[in-house]
Every structure is written in C-alpha cells, then in structure tokens.
Amino acid sequence: MIQIKKLVKTYSSRQGTVTAINDVSLHIPQGAIYGIIGLSGAGKSTLVRCLNLLERPTSGQIIISGQDLTKLSGKALRQARQSIGMIFQHFYLLQSRTVAENIAFPLEIAGLPKKDIKVRVEELLHLVGLEDKALAYPSQLSGGQKQRVGIARALATKPQVLLCDEATSALDPQTTLSILNLLRDINQNLGLTIVMITHEMKVIKEVCTDVAVIHEARIVEYGPVESVFIQPQSEIGKEFISTVFPSELPAELLREFATHHDSEIIRIQFLGSRASDPIITDLLRTCDVRANILYGSIDHLRSTLFGTLTLELQGTPEQLEAAHQYLASRELKVEVIQGAI
Amino acid sequence: MPFDPSNLLQLISPAVGETLYMVIVSTLLAYVIGLPLGVILVVTSPGHILPNPWVERILGTLINILRSAPFIILLVAFIPFTRILVGTSIGTTAAIVPLVISAAPFVARVVESSLKEVPYGVIEAALSMGASPLQIIQKVLLPEAKASLILGVTITTISVIGYTAMAGAVGGGGLGDLAIQYGYNRFRTDIMIVTVVILVVIVQGLQSLGTTLARKISH
Numbered sequence: 101m102i103q104i105k106k107l108v109k110t111y112s113s114r115q116g117t118v119t120a121i122n123d124v125s126l127h128i129p130q131g132a133i134y135g136i137i138g139l140s141g142a143g144k145s146t147l148v149r150c151l152n153l154l155e156r157p158t159s160g161q162i163i164i165s166g167q168d169l170t171k172l173s174g175k176a177l178r179q180a181r182q183s184i185g186m187i188f189q190h191f192y193l194l195q196s197r198t199v200a201e202n203i204a205f206p207l208e209i210a211g212l213p214k215k216d217i218k219v220r221v222e223e224l225l226h227l228v229g230l231e232d233k234a235l236a237y238p239s240q241l242s243g244g245q246k247q248r249v250g251i252a253r254a255l256a257t258k259p260q261v262l263l264c265d266e267a268t269s270a271l272d273p274q275t276t277l278s279i280l281n282l283l284r285d286i287n288q289n290l291g292l293t294i295v296m297i298t299h300e301m302k303v304i305k306e307v308c309t310d311v312a313v314i315h316e317a318r319i320v321e322y323g324p325v326e327s328v329f330i331q332p333q334s335e336i337g338k339e340f341i342s343t344v345f346p347s348e349l350p351a352e353l354l355r356e357f358a359t360h361h362d363s364e365i366i367r368i369q370f371l372g373s374r375a376s377d378p379i380i381t382d383l384l385r386t387c388d389v390r391a392n393i394l395y396g397s398i399d400h401l402r403s404t405l406f407g408t409l410t411l412e413l414q415g416t417p418e419q420l421e422a423a424h425q426y427l428a429s430r431e432l433k434v435e436v437i438q439g440a441i
Numbered sequence: 442m443p444f445d446p447s448n449l450l451q452l453i454s455p456a457v458g459e460t461l462y463m464v465i466v467s468t469l470l471a472y473v474i475g476l477p478l479g480v481i482l483v484v485t486s487p488g489h490i491l492p493n494p495w496v497e498r499i500l501g502t503l504i505n506i507l508r509s510a511p512f513i514i515l516l517v518a519f520i521p522f523t524r525i526l527v528g529t530s531i532g533t534t535a536a537i538v539p540l541v542i543s544a545a546p547f548v549a550r551v552v553e554s555s556l557k558e559v560p561y562g563v564i565e566a567a568l569s570m571g572a573s574p575l576q577i578i579q580k581v582l583l584p585e586a587k588a589s590l591i592l593g594v595t596i597t598t599i600s601v602i603g604y605t606a607m608a609g610a611v612g613g614g615g616l617g618d619l620a621i622q623y624g625y626n627r628f629r630t631d632i633m634i635v636t637v638v639i640l641v642v643i644v645q646g647l648q649s650l651g652t653t654l655a656r657k658i659s660h
Contacts (some may be wrong), residue, residue, distance in 0.1 A: 152569055181571035192566035195660055196584045206570040208580065237660035257570070 101293050102128035102151065102261065107160035109146055120146040121157070122317035128310075133287050133294045135308035135325070137340055140299060143317040148265050148297045152184045153177060165260060182210055185254030189266035191246040193238040199249050200225065200234040206256045224252040228282065244275035251282065255290075262286070264296045268303055280306045301344045305329075305401055313337045325401055330369050330433055345408055349394060354438055363414045365394070365438040368427065370407035379430060380409070387423040389415035410437070452619060453635060459533050460615035460643075463605045467537045468598050471544035478504070478545070479552025480578055490564065490574045504546040512604050515539045516611060536605070536613030544601050551597055555589035556582050588659035595651025599644050616640055 109121040120143045128134045138144040149155040151162055153169050162169045164184065172180055193202050203224050207217045225231045228248040238246055247267060254262055264283070268276040284307045287294050296308060304311050304325060312322035313336055320334040329345070332338045342348065349365070357365060368379070384391055392412035399406055413423055420440060427434045482500060485493040510518070516539045520530040523538040559582055567581045583590070606617025616636045624633030 154565055154569060175573075178571035178573060181569060184569070186566070186569040188562060188566060190560075190562055192560070192562040194563060194581065194585060196587060196658075205567070205580070209567070209570050209572045209576055239660050253570075263569075 101130040101132070101165065102126075102295070103161070103163040104128075104147075104151075105161040105163065107147070107150060107162070108158045109143075109150055109155060110158045119317050121150065124160075124314075124317075124319050126312055126319060126322065128293060128295060130293055131287070131291055132310050133284070133296065133308045135296045135298060135304040135311040136314055137298055137301065137304055137311060138314035139336075142314045144297045144299075144314050145265060147314065148263050148295060151261075151263055151295065152181055152186060182206070182257045183259045184261045184263060185257070185259040186263040186265065187247065187250040187254050187267045189269045191238070191243075191250045191270075193246060193249055193253075195238055198235050198237055199230060199241070202238065202249055203252045203256055206253060210257050220256060224256055227255070227286075228252045242275075243271050244278060247271065247275075247279050248282065251279075251286070255286065255292075260293060262292050262294045264294065264298075266297055266299070269298065269300070276303070277306070283307060301340045304340075305344050305399075307402065309402070313340065326371060326404065326406075329401055329406065330371060345397065345399065345406075349410060349437065353394070357412060357438060360412070360414070362416060362420075362440060363412055364420060364436060364440040365410065365412050367408060367410045367435045367437055369433045369435075370398075370405070370409070371401075372404050377430075379427075379432070380411075383423060383426055387415070387419055387426055389413050389419045389423050449631060449635060452623060452632060453616075453639070456614065456616045456619040456636070457639060459613070460602070460605055460617070463533055463536055463540060463608060463613065463615055464598060464601050467540035467544055467605075468594070468601050470537070470541045471548045471597065471601070472594070474541065474545040475548025476552055478549035479556060480582070482549060482553045483556040483582070484574065484578065488561075490568070490577055500549075504549050507542065507546040508550070510543075512539070512543050513607055515543050516607060520611070531612040533608075533614045536608035536611055536615075539611075540601060540604055540608065543604060544597060547600065548593075548597055551593040552590065555586045555593050558589050559585045588655040591655045591658065592651055595647055595655075598647055602640065602644060 104124055104126040107121050107124045108119070111118045111120060122143075124147065136144050136147060146155055150157050151164070153162070153172075157170055160170070164180070167180060169177070169180055194205060197205065200221050203221045204217045207220060212220070221234075225234055228251055230245060230248055230252070233241065233245060238249065241249065250267075262283075268279050271279060280303065283294060286292055296303065298304065308325050310323065311325050311328050312319050313328070313334060314320070315334070315336045321328060321332065321337050328337060329341055332341050354365070357363065370379070380391060383389070390413070392414070393409065394412060395408075395410040397408055413420055415423070417440065424434065478500065482497060482504075483489060484491045485497040485500075487494065507515075519539045519542055523530045523535050526538055527535050529535050563585060564577055564581055567577050572580070605613065605615050606620070608615060609618030609621055616639060620633055620636040623629040624636060
C-alpha cells in the first residue's frame with residue numbers, strides 16, 4: 101500500500117545541515133493502522149509530512165498505491181493528494197466556515213457539483229455523528245468535535261490513506277478514546293489504511309496493528325504491535341512500553357530479595373487466551389515451587405488480552421529448572437529479572 | 442464676520458461631497474492595486490505557497506520607497522503623471538491620482554499583515570487536500586482573514602481622509618481645503634469648527650462601522 105524507500109530529509113540552515121529523516125524504509129500494508137511513535141524531535145512529524153509531500157524528501161521514494169509521489173508535482177501531485185486524507189493535532193479547520201462548509205471544502209477543491217457535495221456532506225456528518233452541528237462554527241465546538249469535523253473533512257474525497265499527525269495529542273483521555281474508536285471503525289468499515297504519528301504509547305496500544313519506533317531520525321524497530329510489545333528490541337522501544345505497562349520493581353525490593361537463597365525473580369508475559377489460563381496454580385502443583393506474587397497487571401492490546409506477572413519463585417535449583425521448563429512448554433515469555441544464588 | 446448658517450451650508454455641502462468622492466474613489470482604487478500586491482507579498486514570502494525571494498524583495502522595496510515619501514512630496518512629484526492620466530493636474534479628480542499612489546502601498550502592507558494572521562496550518566490542511574495556490578488564496582487566505590481585512594479597510598479609509606486634507610494644495614477641494622481657505626485664511630472660526638466636527642463624525646462613524654462588521658463576521 102505505502103512503500104517508503106530510503107527516505108532522507110535534511111534541512112540546511114546557517115548553523116549547518118540537520119537530518120530530520122535518515123534513510124528510512126518502511127512498508128505499510130493495506131488496511132493497517134500503522135503507528136509511528138517517537139519522542140518530540142525524533143522526526144516523526146517530518147516523516148508523515150513527507151508521505152503527502154507537504155515536505156519534499158531530499159532523496160528516496162514514497163510509493164502509494166503503486167504511484168511514486170516524489171516524481172509528481174503541480175496538478176498531478178494535487179490530484180494524488182486528494183486520495184490521501186490528513187488530520188492534525190490542532191485540527192486546522194476554517195474558522196470562517198460552518199461545520200458543513202468545512203466538510204464541503206475538499207469537495208469544492210475537487211470540483212464536485214454542488215448537489216453531490218450536499219449529499220456527501222450529509223453522509224459524512226452522519227459518519228462522525230455531528231448531524232446536529234452542521235451549521236455550527238468551529239469556535240462553538242469542543243476539541244473532540246473539532247477533530248470529528250477534521251476526520252469527516254479528510255474522508256470527504258474517499259481517500260485510501262488517512263494520515264494522522266498527533267491527532268489526539270490535544271484531547272483529554274476520554275475524548276482521545278472516542279476519536280480512536282471512530283478511527284478504528286473507519287478502518288474496519290471503509291478498509292482505510294491509517295498512519296498514526298504519536299508520542300503516546302497508549303494510542304498505539306488502543307488501535308494500532310503495527311508500530312514503528314523512530315528515534316533520532318531513524319526507525320529503530322518495527323513490527324506487529326504484539327511482538328514489539330512483548331519483545332521490544334530497542335532501548336527506546338522498551339522505554340515507551342514501560343509507559344503503558346510499568347514493570348520495573350523498586351530497587352530496594354530487589355536488594356532485599358537478593359539475600360534470599362534458592363529464589364529468583366521472573367516476569368511472565370501472557371498474550372491472548374493464555375492470559376485467562378490458571379497457569380500459576382498449575383506451575384505450583386507440577387513443579388513444587390513456592391511463588392510470591394510481586395506485581396501483576398492485565399490489559400489489552402487492541403482487542404487481545406495482554407498480561408504481565410512478576411513472581412519470586414522459591415525452590416531448589418532443580419525445582420526452579422523444572423518451573424522454567426514448564427513455563428516454556430506453555431509457550432510463555434519468561435524473563436529472569438534476578439537469578440538464584 | 443457674523444455667523445451665517447445658509448452661507449455655511451453652501452460652503453460645507455459641496456466640500457463634504459468632494460471629500461467623500463476623493464475618499465471613496467481613491468480607497469477603492471488603492472484596494473484594486475494594493476490587495477493583489479498584499480496577496481503577492483504574502484504568498485511569495487519564504488515557506489509560503491509560492492515562495493519567490495526576488496519578487497518579494499523587489500515588490501517590498503518598491504512599496505517601502507513609495508511609503509517613505511511624504512504625501513505632500515508625492516502630490517507634487519506626480520503632477521506630470523497625473524496630467525497624462527487625467528488631462529489635468531488640478532482639481533478633485535486629479536487629486537485622486539497621488540492619493541491612490543500613496544494609499545496603494547499602504548493597503549498592500551495592511552493586507553499583508555492581515556493575511557499573515559491566517560495560521561499556516563490551515564493553509565497546509567488545504568494543500569494536503571490538493572488545493573491549488575489560486576484556490577488557497579480565494580478559499581482560505583482571503584475568507585479566513587475577512588474580519589482583519591475589514592478592519593484594514595477602516596484604517597486605510599481613515600488615513601485617506603487625512604491625506605485628502607492636503608489635496609487642497611493642488612486645488613483638490615474637500616473639507617481640508619475649506620478649513621484652510623475659509624477657516625484659517627479668512628478667520629471663519631465657525632467654518633473651521635464645523636469642518637472639524639464633520640471630520641470627527643465621519644471618522645467615528647467609519648470606525649464603529651468597521652469594528653461592528655468585523656465582529657459580526659468573525660466566528
């Protein structure tokens with residue numbers, strides 16, 4: 101669907117050259133909700149703005165639906181942009197137009213007849229649930245409603261791709277969820293491919309199918325959300341995940357446990373149906389170890405359950421070894437935080 | 442000299458007519474020239490939709506030169522040009538030429554500052570939908586800046602009223618001319634007072650009209 105190939109974007113200023121995107125290649129499959137997460141200044145905003153050529157890449161290719169956008173300019177580029185919707189952190193609605201007129205705007209740009217515009221605007225107002233706000237002005241709307249208008253406007257020309265540049269960062273948590281749900285519905289019902297730029301792991305956790313972590317102008321890791329969450333490879337990826345699934349134990353606790361003999365601290369991660377299996381009971385029965393639960397949480401990644409449990413296991417080295425084998429046989433990811441002494 | 446209301450009215454009413462004629466026609470023409478110039482100044486600025494440093498720099502310099510010349514100098518300097526354009530360099534219509542030459546660059550700057558108030562993000566949103574530069578000017582820049590542009594028209598018109606007072610120097614007529622010729626040179630204090638009062642009323646009226654309109658338009 102979207103192929104980013106060897107993308108480079110540099111800015112030259114008097115102080116020298118700044119590289120905002122450094123050799124980024126990424127494939128975004130059709131129908132995905134692809135999250136791109138990074139700290140501010142990591143280059144994520146520049147990356148998404150390169151996707152519809154609001155920023156012209158210094159080198160590299162952006163191929164959307166088989167068309168290399170970097171080869172286009174003028175009218176052909178404007179035409180291509182009509183099939184790529186975009187929403188923004190600060191909405192950027194036209195203050196002088198009503199909600200209905202804002203949604204009509206891209207259709208006017210595309211040169212649709214007035215009659216067709218009216219019909220399409222009705223559909224879109226219904227899609228985002230703002231039928232009663234058609235004649236309101238943006239200044240009369242809440243942040244969430246403004247973003248709904250933004251979404252309706254972005255979808256007006258029936259694009260195949262929706263780019264979201266920090267679309268929920270200016271919204272409160274409740275509104276963020278409702279907007280994310282709307283985006284997920286749109287993704288499922290219209291088969292739209294969505295690219296989401298964010299600095300909040302929570303957003304990725306709620307809706308994304310895939311995630312790429314961008315750090316210092318490079319993609320440091322990417323993959324399906326489940327695998328990146330369970331086994332983050334990069335330091336920055338681990339940091340992001342710990343913001344939604346905190347897993348660090350207090351240092352004093354670890355020091356205290358370090359004096360225990362024949363004991364180790366492990367973290368088990370569960371995904372999907374395994375999160376609902378009675379694994380601990382089975383573990384204690386079959387391996388004859390004793391367990392001390394230090395920390396546990398269960399949450400969801402999109403609609404999949406995702407649990408983590410930190411235990412102190414007590415037993416002889418043989419018993420502990422048996423416990424590891426048991427857990428491995430259940431295909432659970434186990435991480436030893438502090439080994440036995 | 443005794444106070445004579447009928448004589449006063451005879452003198453004042455044509456002067457009011459001349460002033461309004463000069464103000465309205467020159468403001469209108471100044472916008473015909475200045476509005477496109479203001480738009481060009483904005484869209485050719487760095488990082489805008491049609492960045493062009495040369496156009497921006499040359500136009501900017503030209504505007505600055507015209508704006509730095511005092512109006513009374515422009516009035517005299519453009520006499521030959523006025524003569525070519527309207528056939529004479531004396532009279533109300535002739536005064537309109539230097540008025541426009543002086544007001545148009547002013548309008549260009551006023552329009553420029555209004556258009557720069559439109560957040561660039563809104564323009565980018567339009568770009569992302571595939572809008573052309575012309576569509577952005579027509580459908581985004583000008584409508585979004587409407588309230589500010591109206592306040593700009595108010596400021597311009599009031600400045601032009603001030604300039605027309607000097608048009609008396611080329612026999613342009615109007616209230617300023619009347620105030621000098623009768624009020625000052627012939628010691629008609631009544632005429633002086635009445636013209637000033639009329640000017641104050643016009644300026645006040647215009648300002649409230651502009652402010653109200655701008656407020657009504659902005660959402």
